[in-house]
Amino acid sequence: MSRLLRMEGIGKSFGQVRALNNVSLELDGGEVLALMGENGAGKSTLMNILCGALVRYEGQVYIDDKPVQIGNPVVARSLGIAKIHQELQMAKEMSIAENMFMGREKCNWLGLVDKKAQEEEAKKWLSMLELDLNPHRPLKSLRVGEQQMVEIAKAISLKARILILDEPTSAISKQETEQLFRVIRRLASEGVGIIYITHRMEEVFEIADRLEVLRDGEYIGTVNAKQTDRDHIISMMVGREIKDMYPKEAVPIGDEVLRVEHLYLNTPQGSSSRPLHDISFTLRKGEVRGLAGLLGAGRSEVFECLFGVHPALTSGDIYIEGQKVTIKSPRDAIDHGLSFATEDRKGKGLVLLRSIGENMSLPLLKKFTKGVVMNTGAEKVEWDRQMEAMRIKAPGTGTLAGTLSGGNQQKVVLGRWLITRPKILLLDEPTRGIDVGAKAEIYQLINNLAAQGIGIIVVSSELPEIIGISDRILTLCEGKITGEFMRGDATQEKLLSAATLREEASA
C-alpha cells in the first residue's frame, strides 16, 4: 500500500535562523497524526511548506509515493492539501455558501452567480458534517467553532485528502470540541489523512493515532498514541522530564484586597461581549483565584468591567482594601492598583513596533516624566530589573516587542504591570500559546507574586492549569457565577459540570 504523504529531509532557513533541519513526516490515509512541539519547534513552518505558503525548502515531498513540487498554495490545493488556519481566513460579511465557493463560484448561463445552486450544494456538505446551518447566513453570525466547521466543510468540498488542523480547539467550547472530534473521526474513516497541531495534551490522546514530536526544528520521534503517555511526550518536547508542572506553594493568605458586589454588564444587542449578571466575589492578599468557564462565558468581561473598559455599561460596587472605588477608565483602575494582562497579547497587550522598554513604561509614562522630558534613567533601572526578574530572553530592552516569542512577550506584559506595583493582578489566559518551559516559569512567577501579597485572579481554559495554581476557583457560565470550589476540592469533572450548568438546563 502506498503512503498518502511522505516528507523527507525537509529543511528551511529564515535568514540566519535555521527553522527546520532534516525533518521527516509520514501520514497514511485514514490516520490522525498529532504534530507536537513547543512554540518555535517548527510545526508551523513544516505545515506552511506542505500547504505551499513557503517556497524554497530543502528535501522532498511525496504524495502517493510520487515526488511532488509544492511551489504555491494553488498546487497544494490541487494535490488535495487543505489547512484550517489558527486564525480563520474567511470573509466575515459574506454568507456561508459564498465563503465555501469563493474563487470557484457557480454561475448560470448569464455568467451571474447562482446563489441558489451554491446554497444547495453548501447545505449538502454541511449536513455531511452533521451541521444544521442555513448556508445563507453571514459568516459573522456564527460562533468561532461553527466558522471553523464551515472551513472544514469547504476543504472537504474541495476534495481535500490531507487536512491540516492548526490549534482548532483553542477558541471553541467543550461541546464544539466534541463535535469537531466526531467530524475528524468520520473524515478519517473515509480515508482522509489528518495532521492535528495542538498544545493540549488531553486532546491528543483522545483523537490521535500517532504523535510526531519536533523540537528546535529537529525531528525528535514518532510514537504510537496507545504506547505512550503525557509525561513521555512532554519530555520529548522539552528534552527533559517535567515532574511537577504546577509548583503551588503555600502562601499566607492576608486581608481582603478586592470585593466585588452585584456587578452587572449590560451589553447592547449584537455586541460581541457577554452580558454579566450579578457577579459577586472577594479576593484576599496572596490568594490566587481561578476563574473557569467556557469561552464566551463572560470571563474576560469580568476583567474588563473591573478595569473600566465598559464604564457606561457596568454597574455594581467595587471595594479595594475595604474602600469603595469608582473605576471609569483603565487609568482609574491602574491608579487604584489593578493590573490587567489581556488574553490577546499581540492584539491588545503590546505595541509590537516599539521596544520592550517602551512597552513596559506605558502605564507609568507620567511617573517617568521629569519636567517635559521622559526620565529615561529612572525608566531604564526598572526595565533592567524586570528583564532580569522575568528572565526575558532578548538582546536588550531596545529589542522590538514584535520580534519576541510568545512566552517572552507575555513576560514583557507581566513586567510592565509589575512596575506599577499592583495590589491586584488580573491574568487572562496567561499561558495561552506559550511553550511548556515558559509556562512553568509563569506558574513560578504567579507563586512569587502571591507570596508578595498580591491578589491574583487567573482566567484559563485549561482546567488542569487552573486547578493546579488556584486557591479558590469560581466557575462562570453565560455571565453568571455557577460554582465556587476550594483547592483540593476541585476536579476537572466538577468544574466542567458547573461551567456547563446553564447550557444543559436551557438545552
Next chain:
Amino acid sequence: MKQGNNALNVRETIQKFQSYIALVVIFIIGSIICVKNGRNTFLSITNIMNLLRAVSETGIIAIGMTMIVLLGDIDLSVGSVVGLVSTGCAALMMHNDLEFVPTVLICLCMGAAYGLFNGFVVTRMKIQAFVVTLASMNIARGLARLWSGGAGIPLSYGDAPGLAPPAFEVLSKRVGGVVPVPAIIFLVLLSIFWFVMSKTRFGRQIYAVGGNATAAHLSGINVKNVKMIAFMLSGLLASIAGMIHSAQIFQGGPNEGMSYEMYAVAAVAIGGTSMAGGKGTMFGTLVGALIFGMLDNIMGLKGLNSNVQLVAKGFLIILSVFLQAVKKDD
C-alpha cells in the same frame, strides 16, 4: 551561508536607509545634470536656499501630518486650512487693520480650532479621519470663499490704514539676504517636534496609540485626547504654513494651498512613515520633504513642462511607497 547572510544584511541596511540614499543620489544627479553655460545652476547657494524655502511650507504641514499618519489617521484638510488662514490673515490686516501680533494669534487659533474640530469629530463621533477631513477640507475652502467673497486679497505693507503691518513682511525676507525666514521656521519647528516625538511623554503616546490603540487604552493612555491634540497641532502647523504662504506671494486667497495635503502626505510617506501607523520619524519626514522638493527643483531648472512634472511626482509617490513596502518574501 556566511555570504548569504552578509548579502541579506546589506539588503536590509539598504532598505532601512533607502530614503537617505535616494536623497544623496538625487542630490548628486542634480549636481551633474543641472549645468548651463558652464555654471552649475543646482549647486549654487541661491538655488539651495530657494529649494529650502520651497519645501518649508509643505514641510511644516508634513510635521503635523507625520503625527497624524503615525496615529494611523490622515488629515486631508490641511491644504484648505492654508487657504482659509491665508485669506484670513490678509483680510484681518488689509480690511480690519489688525496689527501683527493679533493677526498671528488669531490665525494660529483658527488653525488650532479647526484641527480640534477635526479631532473632536474623529474621536467623539467616531467617524474615520479620512471621511471627516475630506468633508472639512470643503468646509474650510467654503469658509475662505465666504470670507473674501471668492477673490484673493493682495498684501501691501505700510503704516497707513488699509495697509498690512510691515512686521508681517518678515515672513517673506531672508536673513542676511541669504537664508529664507520660512526655512528657518521650518527647521526650528522640525527640531521642536523631533524633540517632542523622541523625548516626551506625548511622543511615546503617539507611537503607542498608532502602534496598538487597544494596548495603549488598556495601559491607561487617553487615546482620544492624544488624537485630539495631534489633530489640533496639525491644524496649528497648517495655519503657520498659511501665513508664510500669503507673505511669500504677497496675497491671501481661498484658492491657495491647493493639493498641499497631497505634498505633505507624500513627504511623510517618502520619509518612510507607515501609512498603517506606529512607525516613522520626524527626520524621515524632513528627508521626504527634501527629496520631493529637490526633484521639483531639478525638474524646474531643466525647464520641464509643469504637467509632466505633475505626472512624474505622482509616480514618484507610488514608487517610494512601493519601495518601503517591499519585504523579503520569505
